[in-house]
Amino acid sequence: MxxxxxxxxxxxxxxxxxxxxxxxxxxxxxxxxxxxxxxxxxxGFGVGLASxxxxxxxxxxxxxxxxxxxxxHPHEMSMRVGDAEVRLAHGxxxxxxxxxxxxxxxxxxxxxxxxxxxxxxxxxxxxxxxxxxxxxxxxxxxxxxxxxxxxxxIIEGEGLYLWCGTEFALPSAIFTPVTTEHGTFVAHAYPYASDRSTFLIETDEQTWQRAGFDISTRETPTGETDQVSLDYLQKAFAQTLQGHRLIGNRTKWLRFRTxxxxxxxxxxxxxxxxxxxxxxxxxxxxxxxxxxxxxxxxxxxxxxxxxxxxxxxxxxxxxxxxxxxxxxxxxxxAWWDSFPDRMTMPVEQLMIAYMTRAGKVSVERFAESAPQVANPGLAAFAAVDVVDVPPPAKLTEWILDQALTAGEQRFVNRIAPEALRTAVGTVQIDISVRPWSNAATKLIVDLPPAATYWLTGPDHREAILDRLDIAERIRRETGAVLVVDLPAEFRADAAGAIASDRVDLVAFTS
Known part of the structure; x- marks a missing residue:
């Protein structure tokens, strides 16, 4: 042509x-x-280029x-919650x-x-x-x-974020939350030059409003930087910034648009x-x-x-x-929008949840590439010594074989007994809504009280990942035991969800 x-x-x-x-x-x-x-x-500031x-x-x-x-500028990756930090080598x-x-x-x-x-x-x-x-x-x-x-x-996300930077190179990319009197802010930051780093900071709408950023956003003219927010966040992330200031470039709070x-x-x-x-x-x-x-x-x-x-x-x-x-x-x-709900997890286990959050990386794959992080996280999940965590090829079955005690209920492994499906106190729910939608919120609000919720639905992978995500929402909001139906071919997804505390038990349908 x-x-x-x-x-x-x-x-x-x-x-x-x-x-x-x-x-x-x-x-x-x-x-x-x-x-x-x-x-x-x-x-803008820095741009990341994956391998x-x-x-x-x-x-x-x-x-x-x-x-x-x-x-x-090459860098590694790390996550810090409070004083606990883990780092992933990634050349x-x-x-x-x-x-x-x-x-x-x-x-x-x-x-x-x-x-x-x-x-x-x-x-x-x-x-x-x-x-x-x-x-x-x-x-x-x-x-x-x-x-x-x-x-x-064009669909807007619920959370808010802003792009800013700082005039020094962080030792590695870092994901770290800070909690202030107004709520939790999470930074995604990484170095992109010998004297520069990007800082992307996000929060939920309620925290944003409590901090007065709805007002500062409204009062910042188009094309200018919301300095009120940067001054606040500079103090909040002082530990990560190591005494350096945050700098803006037409920096204002936004909602991500898909x-x-x-x-x-x-x-x-x-x-x-x-x-x-x-x-x-x-x-x-x-x-x-x-x-x-x-x-x-x-x-x-x-x-x-x-x-x-x-x-x-x-x-x-x-x-x-x-x-x-x-x-x-x-x-x-959605995982990052709900990040504050997971901050009580040990940071190594939190890194497992992060790596497996979207169904792109399995626990086994993560353990192969970063055993120094994955193994302590899995040990924390199972309440065992690190030396008792098996090699990556055996992890899926090992995770599924862990016992669970939830209140007065005890299970010998993470495969739900079929009798539990129809037991007194179990409510079965066929899931047909996206996990972070308004319909999902209404479903959770309208749930009848139960000791166990058993989630069913279509067998294709996207629907299964939806069920695992909505299970996490229900689990965190009700404290009940959550069971998810899924085909046996998705055992790796089941193991990742269990090790990340998204779901308690699974039932294999084929």
């Missing part, structure tokens, strides 16, 4: 990367990026990836300043022959091009302009990155998704005979993985 003119709307990482790849693949085409901002002004993302970028364009890695985690990343991608786009037009706003109606790539972010004007064709759905679109393309216009979809920051950055979109789009255009075929192929390839990631991200977002 011959493309004469390609226009990219948006000069963020996804747009710049797409422009470079498209110019390299179509050297005779005129490729132009329009960015309404200017090169030396950007919003899988690095591999994908290397296969697509090794030169730019090498430059990104050279400008990045492949990198972060880079957003401004630095943009500078690298601008240079490589320019070197490929891309025209970079800064300080210029364009819309689809202004353009005449063979292909228009809309990489114009979460508030995409293109998506709004062509909303009837794209069919966007974007989905019925279609990602119409005519010769295609959405890329946050314009098409978002996934909660706790499972990876929008930068990762946008750059991987660019790789798939470039490949589809090389392999197809015309633009319509290429854009359909791009969406067909990317949508399943994005849908899967968004499902994982929703679980992760």
């Amino acid at each position: 011959k493309l004469n003119t390609i226009v990219v709307l948006g000069g963020g990482p996804g747009g710049l990367y797409a422009a470079r790849l498209l110019k390299l693949s179509h050297p005779d085409a005129d490729v132009t990026v329009y960015e309404q901002g200017v090169p030396d002004k950007t919003f 899988r993302t690095q591999r994908n970028l290397r296969l697509a364009d090794e030169d730019s990836l090498n430059a990104i890695v050279a400008a990045s 492949e985690l990198l972060a880079i300043g957003r401004a630095t990343l943009l500078a690298v991608l601008q240079n490589y786009a320019h070197a490929a022959g891309v025209n970079l037009r800064f300080g210029e706003r364009r819309t689809v109606a202004d353009l005449d091009a063979d292909l228009i790539v809309a990489a114009d972010g979460i508030s995409s004007a293109t998506r709004t302009e062509l909303a009837e064709a794209f069919g966007p759905e 974007v989905r679109c019925r279609s990602w393309h119409t005519r010769n216009v295609v959405l890329l990155g946050d314009a098409a979809h978002t996934a909660h920051y706790s499972i990876g950055s929008g930068t990762k998704l946008a750059m991987e979109d660019a790789i798939a789009l470039d490949r589809a255009l090389l392999e197809a005979d015309d633009v319509d075929e290429a854009l359909a192929a791009y969406e067909a390839e990317r949508r399943p993985s994005v849908d899967h990631l968004q499902a994982i991200a929703e679980r992760s977002m």
Whole structure:
């Protein structure tokens, strides 16, 4: 297919990367990026690059990836609750300043022959091009302009968060909560340069209001930083900050917006990155998704005979993985929104709950990669010595074999006896609601009193993960014993939920 003119709307990482790849693949085409901002002004602090993302970028364009890695800062990961801290060694985690990343991608786009037009706003109606790539972010004007064709759905999360930074490099990425007189705040922080770290801090709406941040948010003009909140949080996270200050960059409290679109393309216009979809920051950055979109789009255009075929192929390839990631991200977002409920757990066990929170990592896999953390966490769960924790390959059955005492009830292992299903004091519930929805809240409020709740429902994995999540809500809010039905093929998911205190017992249906 011959493309004469390609226009990219948006000069963020996804747009710049797409422009470079498209110019390299179509050297005779005129490729132009329009960015309404200017090169030396950007919003945000650091951007994380996981090992899988690095591999994908290397296969697509090794030169730019090498430059990104050279400008990045490696780090490990840790979690601290109070004075207890655990650390995970992870040599492949990198972060880079957003401004630095943009500078690298601008240079490589320019070197490929891309025209970079800064300080210029364009819309689809202004353009005449063979292909228009809309990489114009979460508030995409293109998506709004062509909303009837794209069919966007935007859902706001319940919790609130803000992005800020500090002028020193943390020794590792860290997840840590602090509780003030107003409630609990949780920081996700990581170093991205030798003298800089990102701080993302989140809380629930009630804590946010009690601290007066609803007022400070309302009184902070658009484009400015909520200094009232930063001053408060700087004191709250003084231990982690080690005497350094928090710095803002148009920093205000936000609710995360999950974007989905019925279609990602119409005519010769295609959405890329946050314009098409978002996934909660706790499972990876929008930068990762946008750059991987660019790789798939470039490949589809090389392999197809015309633009319509290429854009359909791009969406067909990317949508399943994005849908899967968004499902994982929703679980992760809900886990962090309810994080304060878990702060009584030993930090090693809490790290197990964190790693297995979205169904992406099993206990066995985590134990293989980080036995120094997983084994003490499992020992705390089972109330045994660390030396009594078996090797990873035996963990699933070992967890299921642990006894449980709950009030006056005692169970020899975590497989619920069938007689319990119809016993006096057991209430069976068929679950058909999402675990963190208003419908789930109403279901819990309306539950009849019971010693045991036995949850049933569909047998596909997403429904099972929903049941395990809603079981945790019911367990924490009622103190009852929670049993979840699930097929035997999901024994690993059952073990992870049990070891993380999401559920007490399971019943295998096949």
